[in-house]
Amino acid sequence: METKILVVEDDNTLLEMLEYNLNRQGYQVVTAKDGRSALTFARQEKPDLIVLDVMLPGIDGFEVCRILRKEFSFPILMLTARTEEVDKIVGLEMGADDYLTKPFSMRELMARVKALLRRVDLIREALNSQTNGSSATDLEEPIPLLTFGNLEIDQNRREVRLNEKPLRLKPKEFDLILFLARHQGIALSRDLILERVWGWTYDGNSRTVDVHVRWLREKIEEDPSNARRILTVRGIGYRFDG
Known part of the structure; x- marks a missing residue:
């Protein structure tokens, strides 16, 4: 099944560039230009990963990340022009999995995207292996407190x-x-x-x-x-x- 990525960016030039390069890598891309649309598309499309800009009209990326993290577990890669470490900490504390500061190279972004998706695949494989090799009783046993x-x-x-x-x-x-x-x-x-x-x-x-x-x-x-x-x-x- 084709990997789906939601890109949320209000800069048209950068948005088109991201969409083009992600498509070239074989990803299905859905785009949004503001926070409210990002929430709507995330809930409708259930992407495998979100590339999320911080500075968005309406609801900013931090708030979008906070809301989505309560509902979904897909990885979130945040983009920002801010370089202060406190902003990175805020983004990560809101639930982001990775953080990329503008300007960045497409090669670096692709490496981050692949690394996040690879992590998700490894988790899924581990869960599938556990499911296939465990009895129903084993699966119901809670993780120790x-x-x-x-x-x-x-x-x-x-x-x-x-x-x-x-x-x-x-x-x-x-x-x-x-x-x-x-x-x-x-x-x-x-x-x-x-x-x-x-x-x-x-x-x-x-x-x-x-x-x-x-x-x-x-x-x-x-x-x-x-x-x-x-x-x-x-x-x-x-x-x-x-």
């Missing part, structure tokens, strides 16, 4: 609870604490965390990890300035002690 005293990480619900009360975490905050918790007691470098949680195609730096760790500490530590769960390992990165 990770418990660290009064802190619980529920992988099925993508929820973290402290003293049995759910915490309001952003998507990447949950991904980060889950990754750290799965490697309890191991010192993890910032670069490794960045690669595993944000993906190798993310072009931000390790400061992103520090910011998210600070946000997590404010939510799960009794005294964020004297952390006991997520410890800083000088010269390396962080270690989750639970």
Whole structure:
């Protein structure tokens, strides 16, 4: 089945260029020029991937991403002319899978698109393999609940609870604490965390990890300035002690 990509861009020249190059790669392309149309087409077409500009008339790309991430799991590649790291963090926290800053080469964009689609294919293959090789009883068995005293990480619900009360975490905050918790007691470098949680195609730096760790500490530590769960390992990165 032909891979379908929704491109949302209000610059006609860039939109036509993206559509032309994606078509040449064999992708079926659907286009939109504003946020409301993007939501409509995403719901109607159910694309395999969205290339989404940040600066859109009406509803901006950040808000479109936030809304769609609640409804769909397809990868979202955001485009922006902004270079500030905080904008990249906002986009990723809204649920974007990757971020590309204008101006960019078509070769780089195609590489990002293929990498995101390849990731989706690998997940599907893993799920199909699990389904074909497991009994109904196996499939119904829930993913284990990770418990660290009064802190619980529920992988099925993508929820973290402290003293049995759910915490309001952003998507990447949950991904980060889950990754750290799965490697309890191991010192993890910032670069490794960045690669595993944000993906190798993310072009931000390790400061992103520090910011998210600070946000997590404010939510799960009794005294964020004297952390006991997520410890800083000088010269390396962080270690989750639970």
